[in-house]
Amino acid sequence: MFRKMRTFSKICLNKLKKLKYRKEPWMVEIVKCQAEIAAFDPYPYYLRKYRSVESYTWLHIPKWMCEDSEKHKIERCLDIGFAYGTLSLFSKKVFGCQNYCIDCVDKYLNQALVQKYGFVFSRNNIELDPFPWEVTFDVIIFTEVLEHFNFSCVPTLRKIRTLLAEDGRLYLSTPDASQWGKITKYYSSLDEMPKPQKGLPIIDDHVYQFDKEELFGVLEASGFTVDRFDYSPGVAYRHFNLALKIK
Numbered sequence: 001m002f003r004k005m006r007t008f009s010k011i012c013l014n015k016l017k018k019l020k021y022r023k024e025p026w027m028v029e030i031v032k033c034q035a036e037i038a039a040f041d042p043y044p045y046y047l048r049k050y051r052s053v054e055s056y057t058w059l060h061i062p063k064w065m066c067e068d069s070e071k072h073k074i075e076r077c078l079d080i081g082f083a084y085g086t087l088s089l090f091s092k093k094v095f096g097c098q099n100y101c102i103d104c105v106d107k108y109l110n111q112a113l114v115q116k117y118g119f120v121f122s123r124n125n126i127e128l129d130p131f132p133w134e135v136t137f138d139v140i141i142f143t144e145v146l147e148h149f150n151f152s153c154v155p156t157l158r159k160i161r162t163l164l165a166e167d168g169r170l171y172l173s174t175p176d177a178s179q180w181g182k183i184t185k186y187y188s189s190l191d192e193m194p195k196p197q198k199g200l201p202i203i204d205d206h207v208y209q210f211d212k213e214e215l216f217g218v219l220e221a222s223g224f225t226v227d228r229f230d231y232s233p234g235v236a237y238r239h240f241n242l243a244l245k246i247k
Contacts, residue, residue: 026063040113042084043084050084058143060230062090065171075097077137078099081148100120106121128197131163136163137165139168140171142172143172147175147208150203157219157224161224169243170244171244180209190208190218228241
């Protein structure tokens with residue numbers, strides 16, 4: 001009972017935090033994007049739950065994207081883990097860029113949205129499959145994906161780094177294990193995770209959640225440096241928000 005009360009209190013606090021941003025131009029645009037996606041009759045979970053909570057996980061990232069675009073021209077954007085496409089649509093509206101999108105599955109993909117805005121989509125497992133296009137990107141969106149990785153993340157993060165333009169930015173969000181807790185039913189430490197290899201069963205779940213020291217360690221080992229960092233409130237527990245650049 002007390003845990004439920006604490007969770008409810010955190011949800012109320014998070015709503016207040018989000019409300020203070022409600023008149024910011026970038027948040028107004030996010031809300032418009034969500035409304036447009038909802039109008040395209042998306043996968044039912046988006047309307048039932050996801051639309052109302054998704055921005056709690058990456059609350060700072062659209063603001064950073066707008067601020068960084070004042071210093072760097074945005075021509076191409078890649079969304080790894082496209083899902084419903086809120087941040088891809090946001091980048092299209094704000095930057096007028098060409099959008100490329102990949103995901104392991106396409107059941108959340110809304111073809112009407114993709115066709116209207118000319119999104120280039122490929123079903124692709126970034127951990128295991130060759131990357132489908134020979135281009136680099138000014139912006140890479142990588143939100144709520146890292147915790148789903150089935151394998152040691154450094155090889156794939158190094159692969160992603162090669163896709164980023166020299167002055168580009170990678171925007172990452174992922175749960176903070178110091179609040180969410182560690183997931184031990186699959187791996188008790190990062191060292192136990194195998195290198196990417198085909199033939200092993202794929203787990204569709206949060207496989208490993210990082211604490212701050214672990215996260216910053218793998219980013220450093222992958223050739224990234226942290227340009228911006230903050231915590232997004234999440235629904236009940238906070239998420240890391242980072243803007244990364246090539247080291």
